[in-house]
Amino acid sequence: MGKWKRILMLAVLFLFVSIFAVACSGNDEGEGDTEEPASAEEDTDDGGEEATGEPQSGGTITGAMDTAPAGVFNPIFYEEAYEANILDFTHEGLLSQDKELVFGPNLAKDWEINDDNTEITLNLEEGVKWHDGEEFTADDVVFTYKSIASPGYIEAGGVRTEYVEKLVGYEAFNSGETDEFEGVVAEDDYTVTFKFEEPNVTILKDVAFSIIPEHIFADVPIEEMPSHPATLNAGEVIGTGPFKFTEMLEREQYILEKHADYWEGEPYLDQIVWRIVDQSVMLGLLENGEIDFISDPNGVPAADFEDVDGMEHVEVIEQTDFGYQLMGFKMNHRTDADVESGTIDPANWKVNEDVGEKLVRQAMAYAIDRQAIVDNLLHGHGSVINAPIAQQFWAYDEEATTAYEYNPEKAAELLDEAGYVDTNDDGFRETPDGEEWIVNINYPTGNALREQSAPILAQFLEEAGIKIDLRQPKEMTAYVEELTNDNTDWDIYLLGWSLGSGDPDPSGLWRSVDPYNYGRWNNEESDQLIADALTPPDAFEQSFREEKYSEWQGLFSDELPALLLYAQNKIYGHNKRLNGIDPMPYGFINDPHLWWVSE
Incomplete structure (x- = not known):
């Protein structure tokens, strides 16, 4: 172990004189x-x-x-x-949250939810002015949600469909079958109603998204909105x-x-x-x-x-941070055609043979001493976590997960079981077919702690007999583009998420069809558990949701689409x-x- 300890100490020394940053965030909060x-x-x-x-x-x-x-x-x-x-x-949503994460008024001063939680009517603050002096009205709210629901939104790079998918008429409107979107209705200038297909467990979170001005973007096609001067x-x-x-x-x-x-x-x-x-x-x-x-x-x-x-x-x-850093596995890759069209269709994905085997991912987890990284690089200002739900949420369940404590012997045992053995005595394991096995690690610039972690992770894996191609880091914008497209040969990616505070629901990051599911994890059981935890009437009971999320965290920990490295304070x-x-x-x-x- 002396080799990796020396690398850790060098990294610590370098940390004092280097650029340091925390993770890129895909979510708002x-x-x-x-x-x-x-x-x-x-x-x-x-x-x-x-x-x-x-x-x-x-x-x-x-x-x-x-x-x-x-x-x-x-x-x-x-x-x-x-x-x-x-x-x-610069921007605001209809609702805000307090320090206990309870939703309260913001651009909406009050609201009423119907008995079965399928509709919420919000009364808006009057006299609110946009920065250019125009009046804020319910039409702006309708326009914002209609834009997210529009055909072409995902293809234009939009990733926030979780806020509109449950609204009445979303599928018909998004597919182009109709030009009318029934899910959000302006009752008058200062009253807006959201209508959901089913009773909605996360109704307050779903209506709290930041609002954009209709009078600025009304005549802008959705595909042009990301490049518009007002953006x-x-x-x-x-x-x-x-x-x-x-x-x-x-x-x-x-x-x-x-x-x-x-x-x-x-x-x-x-x-x-x-x-x-x-x-x-x-x-x-x-x-x-x-x-x-x-x-x-x-x-x-x-x-x-x-x-x-x-x-x-x-x-x-x-x-304590409400997020985490991860070492993600590119379990599948999209096709060139799907990348070109902006399609996310698991049926078309191609399995990545280098990290597609669960035993291999688990072996890598055992091969890495995450606590040493927290102790040495974070100086103890952080914690090792094993579930991708914020520690502060009621749904977080560490006991449901596998701890993956540092255990090189266990890592070797799992790799042997998976058929990855060193057949030519060069110190590195070959594939079960006897071919050279090289796993690449990709990471962005702009976060020196992550940059320091990358060679340490590579060293841990190489000590387990896995030959690593530690690639040169890319500037974040270029990195995210390639990470998103993923019609490449990437195996491992490093990233961090700051999680939304509205609800522990992991939708948006870990469902098979989620754009931010960068590893292209395709698991029907996972998708079903996430759906069950949001499906009424059972999901109106927090104990039921806790049970489903515990099961999901256990499944995530076993399947390991990503190894969570740490939550940094x-x-x-x-x-x-x-x-x-x-x-x-x-x-x-x-x-x-x-x-x-x-x-």
């Missing part, structure tokens, strides 16, 4: 156990002065991201957490949120200015600036006051926790001159119209 921000103390260092009296209007704050947003600033099409750092200030360009992105996205120097700086007519009250801050800077210099900028906060998706590196915690003018907040840092910070369990940005600075 995450969860964690938040800590109450400590009260600011009087301090004269670098603007760390205690706030006194009432909040003050005016001022600019600067946040730092280590990776530039890909550039899709449209809630129904964006994919990355870096883009969410803009959209979380891409600062100054043309329009939301109802407390800040407008007004300027950008692409890949360098992104500027948000207050929306003075914001419906919850004019924001105190004049401006919020995002700077794109290497993680290697980010902490120095926080220390000298050039930036005011480090938040999602990267946070403060675990290796630097003590240093940042020692900055007298900086407040540190640590909370979120560590936020902000200058104490920045007041009103009150992170939610799923993210740092909460009520930014109430943020203010004491100079």
Whole structure:
């Protein structure tokens, strides 16, 4: 074991001087156990002065991201957490969540659900203005959901069909059989009704999606929406949120200015600036006051926790992440034709012989010491998990899973059982047919912890006799495109997810037909368990859902479409001159119209 220990130590040393980032996010939200921000103390260092009296209007704050947003600033099409750092200030949904993840009012002030949970009627706030001064109405809500349900949405790159699939008339509308979409109806300017085919267990989550403006996109074909100026360009992105996205120097700086007519009250801050800077210099900028906060998706590196915690003018907040990093297996690949047409049809998939055997995936899990990675690279600021449901949800069941503790002997035993043995004494195992067996690992740039993990994972696997082709990392945008298309020879991919906080339902990531099911795991039992956990009337009982999700987590752990590496703690840092910070369990940005600075 001395070989991998040396690599771990080198990785730790390199971590102190390298770029560091957290996972790309495909979903909007995450969860964690938040800590109450400590009260600011009087301090004269670098603007760390205690706030006194009432909040003050005016001022600019600067946040730092280590990776530039890909550039899709449209809630129904964006994919990355870096883009969410803009959209979380500019766009809003009908409902919000509190720290206990209970849904409450937002753009909708109240609602009524019918007796069988097939309809919900929401009364909208009146007088809400889009950033360009137009009135927000129920027509915008209808348009948003109709766009997600439209034919061509998936082909255009949309991945959020889970919000519309259960609505009345979705199949007929999405297939082009009809031009009418019955699932969402504007009763009047400020009343909207959602109608579902069946009683809906997650009805509040499904109506909480961010809304886009009809008057901007009404005449834009769905296939052109991702490339429309109102999706891409600062100054043309329009939301109802407390800040407008007004300027950008692409890949360098992104500027948000207050929306003075914001419906919850004019924001105190004049401006919020995002700077794109290497993680290697980010902490120095926080220390000298050039930036005011480090938040999602990267946070403060675990290796630097003590240093940042020692900055007298900086407040540190640590909370459990509502997500995880994974080592995914490309169990199947799509055909060229399906990639070209945007089709996700499991019937057409081709099995990947390199990692298609379950025993091989399980052997790889036993071959990797995940706890050593948490202890050495995360400095203990994280945990090993085995189920792809956020630890904070009532549905998470560690006991239902296989722990896959580090066990090289067990890994060797499983590989032998699967027929992968070293037939030529070169130290590497051959396939059951006696052919050379090479497994490739693919990963993106922009997350130094993941970049540090990649060679360690490769070393663990090679010590188990698996010859690894550790490929050069790709820039995230290019990586995600190839990961999504997957008509390639990829075997293993590294990625991270920040999970939605609305419900533990794993739909969207792990069903066979989900676009984000990047490993193309095709399992009917899994799909059925996910469906059962949402099927009334039994699913209205949380105990029933717990049972189904426990079964599903056990199946996932056994089939192992991905090895969950760890859940890294979120560590936020902000200058104490920045007041009103009150992170939610799923993210740092909460009520930014109430943020203010004491100079």
